[in-house]
Amino acid sequence: MLIYTNHLTLEPEDGANSVLTLLAEWLSWKTKEPINIAMLLSDITERTYREQGVLQTSHCPTAKGAFGFKADYSHVDSRIPTRRWTTEIELHQAEHDHCVECTVSVSVVDQMRVKGSKPMSSRPRLLVDIVEKCRPVGSTPGLFAKDLTLATCEKFLTEVNRIGRQTPIVVFSCKADGQPIIESDRLREQLLGLAEIYFIPPHADVSDLATAIGTRMMADEGAARILYPISDSSIPSLYVLPYNRDGSDRTRREMEDFICQKLMRRNAASKTALMDCEDSA
Structure with a gap:
């Protein structure tokens, strides 16, 4: 496997x-x-x-x-x-x-x-x-985590909707107390080369941001969202909840593992299999 x-x-x-x-x-x-x-x-x-x-x-x-x-x-x-x-x-x-x-x-x-x-x-x-x-080239996905705010949302939407985009985009949010489940440096270490990383900082107005970019591209209260490349004129996405099915909080390692699994699945699976993903997990 x-x-x-x-x-x-x-x-x-x-x-x-x-x-x-x-x-x-x-x-x-x-x-x-x-x-x-x-x-x-x-x-x-x-x-x-x-x-x-x-x-x-x-x-x-x-x-x-x-x-x-x-x-x-x-x-x-x-x-x-x-x-x-x-x-x-x-x-x-x-x-x-x-x-x-x-x-x-x-x-x-x-x-x-x-x-x-x-x-x-x-x-x-x-x-x-x-x-x-060994210095990855500057175009490597995830080389730097980018802030997603009202000031940067237009550039974010341009990238998300770009025809021909091959790399998934992962949006991370902070928990209700303003603390991230996964620190940005840790995100870069885990996802470099696999996805572009956007981080919603604790000071961001999530309500206005959701209005600006749309709720189907948003993440909040510790959740993450994977935005896959455009397929059939739509953007498949997966909303990763910050807790397990039994209601217990997901740990940093559990969140990392789940997101990496989904990105690995995309690398290994056909586009048809990708479209079978759930909208939230």
Whole structure:
């Protein structure tokens, strides 16, 4: 089952080597054994580690300077022995001084269902390191969280209604006490590359804002709204409530997980499946 996937265009200082350095550091941390770039690019394409860890690598440099690399690292869950995690990274660079295309995916396989242990959909630590140190290009979705107020609502509506928009937009609101469930920096960390982020600040007049942009694009009292790209002349949306079906408050992690799941579903599903989403959840 796919848990997380993201594609980023990067401008790292040392090209693909910058990403490979971070991958080697991450693998060393996961396996508790030293791993370096030379090992990743060697002719040994499969290595085994503790916790039934398996690392598979392949690369394809060419005479023109293009570079392609893929690595899969899978291991058994330390707490659930019937669960196996796989992290996959793919790198492509057309020439040495060009941007690096980077895709990171995480999937999980359960040999048997374990009650109450559903895997969470959050950004893997490897991608957090890559984002912090390898400079995503300025056009990356979610690179900066934007305030949604009366002063910015016209620009917001222009983006939401733009024909050809491919990226979802997520609108977050504060709770009744003025505090956000998820801080804006945390939102950026989790949703960078997946969605554009708009945040309704506590001082915003939500009543006037709802009138200006329409209630079907609004979020309030701690809720969030996902606005998908235009389909059949309409904008499908999902309203994410700040509480569970039993009435208990959703935690920050639960909100993050739910929203990431819906964005992952969009990445993996067809447009038809997307249209089957509920209007609120």
